[in-house]
Amino acid sequence: MRLYIKNMVCPRCITAVRNELEQMKIDTVSIELGEVEIASELSHEETQQLDHSLKKLGFELIGDRKSRMIEQIKNEIVYLVHHSDEALTTNLSTWLADKLHYDYTYLSNLFSEVEGTTIEKYYITQRIEKVKELLVYDELSLSEIADALGYSSTAYLSSQFKKVTGLTPTFYKSIKETKRKNIDEL
Structure with a gap:
């Protein structure tokens, strides 16, 4: 079961x-x-x-079946962005349709109807959350983050980041650094 x-x-x-x-x-x-x-x-x-x-x-x-399908879509996207080293070699719509064995139009319409947003916006939101995480870790340059997440350029990543968050990646990183305290300051 x-x-x-x-x-x-x-x-x-x-x-x-x-x-x-x-x-x-x-x-x-x-x-x-x-x-x-x-x-x-x-x-x-x-x-x-x-x-x-x-x-x-x-x-x-x-x-219900619709809720299960929405959750499957979300889980696949979260796994792809946050837990997989798999590079997206095709567009998101083809990848998702192949992964879930459903027509993308059906998946897209269902997701939009239930969630009130598009699959693409959900995917972008997840990618930006991953960028935020990587910026805070401060182990990769912005260029390396762009490469790791499959962005075509650093400029495109920065543009999308600013569109979603209202901040540039550099400014976001500086804010997070000032808010973080050393363990001995706690």
């Missing part, structure tokens, strides 16, 4: 869900972002108890 879980976006989320399932003595076959395969059917009471426990952790069981 498959369970679909909203808001699972990182390896720590998988660990948190795995721990909850183990506490409830639910045998799992596999756990991935947004999806858990369990060994046997859950009773109605067990499902409600699991949903309640997951909500305390910031997760939620997803019941």
Whole structure:
């Protein structure tokens, strides 16, 4: 039996869900972002108890097909941007349609209808969040970040960053540096 879980976006989320399932003595076959395969059917009471426990952790069981599809779209994009070294060798629409085995027009219309934004804007938002993270780590130059995230140029990354955040990457980085304190100052 498959369970679909909203808001699972990182390896720590998988660990948190795995721990909850183990506490409830639910045998799992596999756990991935947004999806858990369990060994046997859950009773109605067990499902409600699991949903309640997951909500305390910031997760939620997803019941209807549309919500599951939206969560799958989000999980694929989050994985691509934040957890994968896979370079996008095609456009996002083709990649997503191939990954989820659905026509992109269907995916796009469903996502826009439910989320009130486009898949492309969601993807851009995730990429900018990754840029912010990399800027704060201060291990890569802006040019290296642009290369790592598949931007055609540093100028394009900077332009998109400013459009989304209202700040230049350099200014954002300087703000974050001034707000951060050394551990001995805490």
